[in-house]
Amino acid sequence: MVLDIKNIVKRYKDVVALNDFSLHMENGLYGFLGENGAGKSTLIKILSCNLVQDEGVILADGKDIRLTPEEYRKRIGYMPQESVGYPGMRVQEFMEYMAVLKGLSLKEPSVKEQILRLLRQVHLEEHMKKKFSQLSGGMKRRLLFAQAVLGNPSLLILDEPTAGLDPNERIAMRNLIAKEALDRIVILATHIISDVECVADEIVLMKKGQLVGCKTPEVWLDDVKPYVREFVCKPGEIEKIQEDYVVSNMRQCQEGISIRVIGEKFDGNIFKLAETLPTLDDVYLYFASV
Numbered sequence: 426m427v428l429d430i431k432n433i434v435k436r437y438k439d440v441v442a443l444n445d446f447s448l449h450m451e452n453g454l455y456g457f458l459g460e461n462g463a464g465k466s467t468l469i470k471i472l473s474c475n476l477v478q479d480e481g482v483i484l485a486d487g488k489d490i491r492l493t494p495e496e497y498r499k500r501i502g503y504m505p506q507e508s509v510g511y512p513g514m515r516v517q518e519f520m521e522y523m524a525v526l527k528g529l530s531l532k533e534p535s536v537k538e539q540i541l542r543l544l545r546q547v548h549l550e551e552h553m554k555k556k557f558s559q560l561s562g563g564m565k566r567r568l569l570f571a572q573a574v575l576g577n578p579s580l581l582i583l584d585e586p587t588a589g590l591d592p593n594e595r596i597a598m599r600n601l602i603a604k605e606a607l608d609r610i611v612i613l614a615t616h617i618i619s620d621v622e623c624v625a626d627e628i629v630l631m632k633k634g635q636l637v638g639c640k641t642p643e644v645w646l647d648d649v650k651p652y653v654r655e656f657v658c659k660p661g662e663i664e665k666i667q668e669d670y671v672v673s674n675m676r677q678c679q680e681g682i683s684i685r686v687i688g689e690k691f692d693g694n695i696f697k698l699a700e701t702l703p704t705l706d707d708v709y710l711y712f713a714s715v
């Protein structure tokens with residue numbers, strides 16, 4: 426799929442959640458990052474047909490999604506941020522129900538096979554008879570991921586897929602996402618930078634309803650290289666450093682405190698500022714601070 430988001434504006438009364446947001450996407454995994462209120466959820470709700478924009482247009486393979494909503498809906502898979510499901514519904518029933526909602530026929534052996542294959546893939550095969558309310562948080566997230574992938578959508582929208590998962594579950598989810606990212610657009614919105622760092626082809630940075638940029642992780646890292654320094658200071662110097670710079674990390678070391686800072690100007694050089702390799706955390710903090 427080729428998705429063109431063009432000049433989207435969305436207001437909630439006097440709050441402008443999306444302000445002339447445009448983005449062109451082709452097959453690949455896009456990690457969406459942005460601080461609270463940046464507009465990620467609003468964009469995802471619009472892309473998943475749960476909200477309508479006030480201005481602008483979204484074209485899926487050149488067609489306005491508002492003019493052909495049924496056709497578009499059949500091509501998307503959506504995993505919501507909240508682990509919502511029918512408490513009394515069993516795992517297999519839930520998948521069958523979602524298949525029907527997606528217009529798939531349960532009479533087709535290939536649909537039943539797909540459900541089984543997906544449940545196997547997310548390690549829920551042995552829990553097919555369990556009710557939604559009996560699943561752990563991680564199981565619920567995996568089931569919601571499986572229903573999103575059902576029907577082989579061209580656009581897969583994942584809103585905070587790893588929210589609330591322990592590190593093992595998070596890594597498992599990340600691997601599932603990476604596996605399903607071929608030959609489609611995957612939108613992955615999250616606050617967990619390491620999740621996108623591992624799997625995203627492109628990172629989309631949003632701020633105050635606008636696009637800061639859409640670039641590969643390598644290009645983002647290169648962009649902020651001039652603004653990141655790491656050096657060792659004394660405990661008494663920390664307060665002054667915090668006044669002048671955004672501190673991205675601090676840790677004790679033998680010589681004192683190793684501190685990582687982000688800033689525009691390093692001309693005083695009183696602390697023997699040293700260049701260092703940036704991380705995506707630095708990218709995020711730099712663009713949040715300017």
Ligand SMILES: Nc1ncnc2c1ncn2[C@@H]1O[C@H](COP(=O)(O)OP(=O)(O)OP(=O)(O)O)[C@@H](O)[C@H]1O
Nearest residue numbers: 437440441442459460461462463464465466467468
């Ligand atoms: N239903 C609503 N009514 C009024 N304002 C809203 C509503 N939903 C979102 N907003 C506002 O719109 C802006 C964008 O919110 P949105 O939830 O899209 O951001 P976000 O990037 O997803 O944030 P978070 O990371 O906290 O989920 C914020 O200022 C938010 O307060």
